[in-house]
Amino acid sequence: MQWTGHRPFVPSAALDRLRLRRAALRYAERGWTVTRGARSVLLATGHRFDALEVPAELGLRTLGAVRLNRRADAHGPVAVTAAGRWLFLVTPGLPLRPTLDHRLDVVRHGVGSWIAAPPSRMPEGPVRWAVPPERTQWRLPGADVVQGLLADALGTRPGPALTVPRQMSTARRGA
Known part of the structure; x- marks a missing residue:
């Protein structure tokens, strides 16, 4: 057999x-x-975990604080x-603390909501x-620990509050 530089034909949709x-089975x-989902693995929140969704700047600050403080x-x-x-992803059941709840760019996904999990592809790109x-x-x-770190990261951030609108969770849409 002779080696070629051509990749074997495998439809990307099948891959x-x-x-x-495989990811869905691992999560289950x-x-x-x-x-x-259409091109995504969706995880229901509110039972095994909640998800705190934040903008990139806040997420990066918070993750940095977790790593820095060990x-x-x-x-x-x-x-x-x-x-x-x-x-x-945090333990379920705790509502957002007041310093986070009033922010439009912070969402708690709890009972009745879901998140797209890797390796899902959203319209904007992959998760x-x-x-x-x-x-x-x-x-x-x-959830209380992570919310505390998020609140601390907000307090150390200079400048005006973030104005990126959030996607409302399904729990808030029904209200």
Whole structure:
């Protein structure tokens, strides 16, 4: 057999489906509720975990604080969307504290909501892990700890408040 520089023909849609299926099975094995999307793996929130969705600047500051302070109680999975939104997976059930709840760019995904999980592709691009769940042994930090770090990161940020509008969670849409 002679080696060529040509790649074998494999339809990309088939590879995408295979990657999505493998990811969905991995999440389901850990007890995370998985639902199908058009080109995405969707994880239901509010049961095994909630997700705190924040803009990139705030997410980066918070993740930096977790790493800098080496707070083991704050380590948990973090997903990043191509649209610049960061999703911190935390223990479920705790509503947003007042300093975060009034902000339009911070969303808590709880019961009745969902998030797109890696390797899903959204219209803006792929969703990826900044901190994969395997790195934290699938442990979730307390929502109060992460919310405290988010609030601290907001207090140290100079300049005006972020004005990026948030996508309203399904829980807030129904209200």
